[in-house]
Amino acid sequence: MNDRAGLIVRFGVVFFWALGPAEAKARADAFTVSLEYDASPECPDVAAFRAVMISRLGRDPFRDGAPDRVLVRITPRRNALDGRLEWRDVSGRWAGEQTFPLVTTDCVRLARTMGFALAVQIQLLASARATSEPDGGAAATNAPVAVHRDDRASNRPVTTPPATAIASKESSTVSVVVNPPPIPRQRPGPELVLGAGPSVGVGMSSTPLLLGRVFGGLVWSHVSIELGAEVSLPATTRRADGAGIFQQQLLLGLAGCAVLTRWRMCLLANAGAVRMAGEEVDISRSAMVPVVEAGARVGAVQPVGRRVFLSAYLDGLIVLSRWTATLDHVPVWTAPRFAGALGLDAGVRFP
Amino acid sequence: MNASSSSNRSAARGVTALVVAVAGIGCMETRDLGSTVPHGLLPVDERNPIVLMNDNAFDNWQGEYAILFANGGGPNLVGIVVNTSGPWPDINANVAGWRAMVAAARGGGLRNVPDPIASIGPPLTRPGDGQFASTPPNRSEGARAILDAAARLSLPYRPLVVVTGGRLTDVADAYLMDPTITDRVVVVSSLGTATSSGAAMGAPNGEMDPWADAIVTARYRFVQVSAFYDQLSDVPGSRVPELPSNPFGDWIAAKQPNIWNLPQSADQVAVMAVGTPTFAVAVERVSVAALVARGATTGPDLVADPNGPAWLVTQSTSVVAVQRFWQILGSPATTAP
Numbered sequence: 001m002n003d004r005a006g007l008i009v010r011f012g013v014v015f016f017w018a019l020g021p022a023e024a025k026a027r028a029d030a031f032t033v034s035l036e037y038d039a040s041p042e043c044p045d046v047a048a049f050r051a052v053m054i055s056r057l058g059r060d061p062f063r064d065g066a067p068d069r070v071l072v073r074i075t076p077r078r079n080a081l082d083g084r085l086e087w088r089d090v091s092g093r094w095a096g097e098q099t100f101p102l103v104t105t106d107c108v109r110l111a112r113t114m115g116f117a118l119a120v121q122i123q124l125l126a127s128a129r130a131t132s133e134p135d136g137g138a139a140a141t142n143a144p145v146a147v148h149r150d151d152r153a154s155n156r157p158v159t160t161p162p163a164t165a166i167a168s169k170e171s172s173t174v175s176v177v178v179n180p181p182p183i184p185r186q187r188p189g190p191e192l193v194l195g196a197g198p199s200v201g202v203g204m205s206s207t208p209l210l211l212g213r214v215f216g217g218l219v220w221s222h223v224s225i226e227l228g229a230e231v232s233l234p235a236t237t238r239r240a241d242g243a244g245i246f247q248q249q250l251l252l253g254l255a256g257c258a259v260l261t262r263w264r265m266c267l268l269a270n271a272g273a274v275r276m277a278g279e280e281v282d283i284s285r286s287a288m289v290p291v292v293e294a295g296a297r298v299g300a301v302q303p304v305g306r307r308v309f310l311s312a313y314l315d316g317l318i319v320l321s322r323w324t325a326t327l328d329h330v331p332v333w334t335a336p337r338f339a340g341a342l343g344l345d346a347g348v349r350f351p
Numbered sequence: 352m353n354a355s356s357s358s359n360r361s362a363a364r365g366v367t368a369l370v371v372a373v374a375g376i377g378c379m380e381t382r383d384l385g386s387t388v389p390h391g392l393l394p395v396d397e398r399n400p401i402v403l404m405n406d407n408a409f410d411n412w413q414g415e416y417a418i419l420f421a422n423g424g425g426p427n428l429v430g431i432v433v434n435t436s437g438p439w440p441d442i443n444a445n446v447a448g449w450r451a452m453v454a455a456a457r458g459g460g461l462r463n464v465p466d467p468i469a470s471i472g473p474p475l476t477r478p479g480d481g482q483f484a485s486t487p488p489n490r491s492e493g494a495r496a497i498l499d500a501a502a503r504l505s506l507p508y509r510p511l512v513v514v515t516g517g518r519l520t521d522v523a524d525a526y527l528m529d530p531t532i533t534d535r536v537v538v539v540s541s542l543g544t545a546t547s548s549g550a551a552m553g554a555p556n557g558e559m560d561p562w563a564d565a566i567v568t569a570r571y572r573f574v575q576v577s578a579f580y581d582q583l584s585d586v587p588g589s590r591v592p593e594l595p596s597n598p599f600g601d602w603i604a605a606k607q608p609n610i611w612n613l614p615q616s617a618d619q620v621a622v623m624a625v626g627t628p629t630f631a632v633a634v635e636r637v638s639v640a641a642l643v644a645r646g647a648t649t650g651p652d653l654v655a656d657p658n659g660p661a662w663l664v665t666q667s668t669s670v671v672a673v674q675r676f677w678q679i680l681g682s683p684a685t686t687a688p
Contacts, residue, residue: 241398241509245384278385287382324381328508332384 031126032063039074043107056119083114190218195347203339205235226255237333243280245325245332266297292320307349315341391628395512395537397425400504404432405516407439408448410611413516413618418456420626421463423679430500431467432493436517436559459599468496470521474560483566488528493521505535515540516618518559523566539574541621545665549637550577552650555615564650565643576624578667579614623672633666
């Protein structure tokens with residue numbers, strides 16, 4: 001492998017090694033919820049409540065239209081206040097709640113207590129999401145919190161997340177009943193992915209070949225399919241007198257993959273053509289030769305943020321339609337039976 | 352052995368079988384993407400490497416042309432083989448002359464000038480059965496040099512060229528040592544005369560080893576250059592002052608008065624035919640009329656034959672070659688003191 005190929009490989013290794021912790025923090029920071037705030041007039045308004053949250057978290061966790069929703073309600077009763085944090089999923093279904101019955105009318109105090117609890121919950125959710133989301137949320141499906149949601153009556157008084165203890169310290173007079181907020185279930189439909197990236201191919205010319213590709217695909221929880229288009233930089237194989245043959249690969253590829261957390265195991269099929277021409281000869285001719293390849297791919301995906309991901313892959317290919325290029329009827333290059341490629345991609349997921 | 356490991360082995364065998372099966376069903380296509388075409392009328396040109404072969408170093412400019420062309424666009428000079436002939440029977444004197452030329456060239460800044468190789472071997476003798484294969488080889492140094500150079504440098508599309516200015520003994524000897532050499536070598540000879548029906552392989556050079564002539568014309572791709580010119584015009588006395596002031600210029604100046612005033616001695620025509628595409632003006636395809644008889648004093652006659660295996664240069668123009676000679680001689684590499 002030449003220097004350029006080696007550089008790409010080293011870059012990929014270092015990149016994926018360094019990406020994990022930083023990417024998880026970035027995803028935690030990117031976690032947002034939509035807020036519905038309903039409180040009596042003597043209570044702080046929504047802006048004041050948001051300010052409490054921002055000061056607690058160091059960022060604004062609220063974004064209109066975010067799929068996770070939290071409803072903050074403070075309802076006055078006779079000489080008392082009833083506070084409630086209620087979580088709903090993307091379809092609006094109830095997903096968990098925490099109540100704050102307070103036997104005073106100090107709504108400022110209650111709002112501060114609820115804000116603190118909500119900040120802790122958001123932080124916990126963000127952290128959980130950051131560690132569970134690289135596999136597309138599959139791990140979240142089996143998280144204990146999902147059980148809690150479906151068994152709310154029995155679990156409501158039992159589960160006591162850190163939020164409970166913290167809230168109790170904040171206000172010793174506030175009793176808290178908790179159902180922990182949920183991690184939303186994985187969406188049933190496939191994700192659309194689009195991306196592009198370079199690769200280094202061997203067995204395609206006399207020297208490693210640099211290729212670039214664009215691809216699109218659909219990803220389910222355990223399988224994915226991908227369609228890509230690939231083109232190589234021109235490469236020339238020369239004989240002793242300097243004459244040579246120029247080659248450029250143009251390929252369409254289809255891959256069907258098994259998805260195992262961040263790993264991908266795929267079957268591949270490539271079809272296309274090799275554009276060829278003689279160089280530095282007195283009479284030059286050109287040709288297009290069809291190419292069909294089949295093989296397997298092993299890859300790994302590394303999310304970066306909520307939608308962006310990077311992936312690295314290694315292809316092993318059997319060249320089904322081989323070719324020999326000659327000059328003066330003397331072979332200059334014969335495509336070997338086997339080829340391979342090592343590549344890096346960057347892509348975007350669409351829900 | 353549990354069920355899981357058994358299943359894994361079965362899967363591995365299945366994958367292996369699939370890979371082998373898929374690998375076995377491929378197809379192969381061949382595309383020819385170009386070809387080289389000789390730059391002149393002959394099958395070789397300045398891109399072919401050459402081995403020079405001659406006897407004496409003083410009667411013509413063959414060595415000087417070959418050395419200068421090798422330093423100015425080709426052909427590349429990869430070997431110099433020195434042998435003997437009737438007029439020049441002293442191998443030591445012959446080799447000494449060539450060594451002096453090589454030393455002068457190197458002293459003049461010229462590169463790619465190989466050391467001359469002394470080749471010992473008498474003219475070949477026609478065997479009683481008239482079969483080439485029955486001819487005892489000399490196994491001469493010159494023949495070995497040809498075999499070695501061809502093995503190293505000859506390519507299917509660009510064979511080695513043996514350029515001769517004397518007898519063809521060593522060329523035929525190389526064939527007797529290894530008959531496959533003919534696939535890797537083209538012979539271009541300054542030799543004989545053009546006739547109304549083709550060419551005769553007599554003087555100059557053809558009369559020196561008639562049986563070798565017969566072997567070479569029958570087995571090799573052969574070019575006979577029988578178009579000579581007045582070689583006194585190459586370096587006339589009036590141009591001697593233009594020679595570079597270095598050992599090679601001094602060598603040419605010293606040699607100039609002794610150049611033979613005989614066009615047929617201008618062995619450099621074979622070098623010109625390879626190195627200058629415009630040199631050969633008229634070329635015929637010829638074939639051997641008949642095998643030489645026992646006791647023949649010349650090689651076989653060549654007769655015009657559009658489908659003949661050999662080439663015969665009947666007319667030439669030396670103008671461009673002579674211009675190249677002086678141009679390269681005047682280049683900075685050869686004018687440095």
